[in-house]
Amino acid sequence: MKDYPDKMTPEEARIFRDDVLNIVGQIPHGKVTTYGTIAALVGWPSHSRMVGRTLRYTPGAEQYPCHRVVNKEGRTAPGWLLHRHLLEQEGVQFKANGYVDMTRYYWEPSID
DNA sequence: TGCTTGACAGAAG
């Protein structure tokens, strides 16, 4: 018995999407978290890429602060130029190399 | 059915 199925059923995909958006909505102003952190928290540790896919393609995701999600190194999404700009508007400062300073802005989601 | 594509992660050079 595996801890996790090999593939998501449509039902699981729906729950995954809802859980991801729920967590993103909880990220405080001026803070960031990572794709992998979210994936692990919703129960699919190896689906970090699915988190990114969800935020990019799910209609309505714009209503959530999805710009507060960066990769684990603090890099912004390639191809999404506004990403860095939106974070800077919230006071998030970038390091000289263009990465978010994760030691200062990383936020660990809680389940409650 | 099989190969390619990423809003990722981690490691290597």
Next chain:
DNA sequence: CCTTCTGCCAAGC
């Protein structure tokens, strides 16, 4: 620091 590779896995074609 930056590029590239491998592992990952659903989606597209």
